[in-house]
Amino acid sequence: MEESVMGDLLESEPHPQEVVVEEGGRRVVTMDSARYVDASNTDHDVVVAASYIGVLPARLMAPHRPRAVIGHDGGIGKDAAGIQGLYYLEALGIPAVAADGATAELGNGQDLHDEGVVSRVNILAEQCGVSPGMPVAEAARRLLATDPSDTEVGTKVRREVVETSPTGRQVVVTDSIIFARPEDRDRNVLVTAGHTGRSGASFLLEFRPWGFICSDGGGAKNDSGTAGLAIVEEHGLAGASVSAMTAAIGDAQSSYVDGIIAACNEPARRRGVEVGMPAKQAAHLLLAEVPTS
Template identity: 40%
Template sequence: MPDPDGPVLADSVTRLGPDAAGRVVVSGSHGGTYATWLACRSGCRAVILHDAGVGLDEAGIGGLAWLERLGLAAAAVDHASAPIGQAERMLDRGRISHANAQAAACGLRPGMPCREAARRLAAAPERHGPCPEVAEARDVLHLPAARRPLVLIDSASLVRPEDEGAVIVTGSHGALFGTDPRNALKVDARLALFNDAGGGPGTGRLAPLEQRGIAAATVAANSARIGDARSSWQDGVVSAANRPARDLGARPGLPASDLVARFLDM
């Protein structure tokens, strides 16, 4: 049973509900801008996210500074200390790697256990007022000569039923959040591309998607900005791929743009 005095746990920040208002949240989502916007919108007092390997342009913690400007305490857990997408394991095993000014004022420091950090953040001042809007990070491209659409979504939560059979490039991490394999992707894509969030658990969606016959791959976190689908497409370098993707040419080191082009033509 959840501790009413403890933090709200959410394997994905997209799953936060009304109970997050005024509370400390520990979420398995990365610390990029879109995820932190969702945290802000929940009305939480403070939030601890995952640093996703930090990655290109420090995108894995980019939202911490954005929340700092809004006056909301935020921190990130070191990807080497706990898996992304698993809030309970972050709380039990995670160690803080980064904290914004408001979180640091509550005593958070690198190396601090996540549970202790969450306890301290309960004293963070509550933020009031509206959260600035962030435009829906979704674009559907119909490229010349392509046989199927290219769907660019900064969060896999933005998948729609009409994306069935498309090439879907996300800015989301490739870890399976929670334990339900259906969380891997809401539709059957021709190809699904994710960010590996520093490797390891960051490729966890690939196996369940393989079981559904869906080609899927990840790009290395240091090659593309997590939370930015266009960066995954244009900058990303493949780090891992499941069998359906490998059978059609996916391999580590391949530019993601080349892989996407192959699947758009199929």
């Protein structure tokens, strides 16, 4: 009974919203709380709501299926609770973005729109051209104008070439070694975000990249998160693992940008890779044609 009454109150109370952009029947709408998203925002509105974009606010917004959502990252917080709604909404096919808490006020939708800077995105927002460091106002316009390429439930493959050597070898950032392509074999350095355990080693030996960086999976029992480094070393593969405390497991962009090398094998060391080195530097060194002495 109490739950039903609360639901009735939420629907009957006014929902203060402000339309800041309107183009071709689509709108960017600001509001101070995720609680104010309602049935009027379905599918044609990019909602800029100044709640943190955790799971609870995502649950409030998702039933109305807005075109896209931009919220506040709440300082990210313990267990990244301030942004977990990004992935909840991703699973439902809704692009979502978080703004850096130091750039925008909580509870002030207009400030979030006008002053906010993007800190995190889900893959659907990324497909629309939104990226960290972008002003929220620009992100909202991109979400207004662009449809994500794939909103079906299932694996989304991200792949980006971030460096090319004079000889044509490339550093490729992709979330898992299972996303390797035939052209990577004996040619490209893959920066991925799965663990470097025994099963990871089997995939590495299947695809045989020129070099690789994976996650250490937090180490795990008996250092099983990096056991694959020794396995592939026997086959001459050069590789390293970033610390899961420095980069988000499952997110290869985080591995490349934020990761710090926690372990590496001898073929990687011969190319100059060292523990404590930024992953970006290690990836560059792994491109080497001839192992360094």
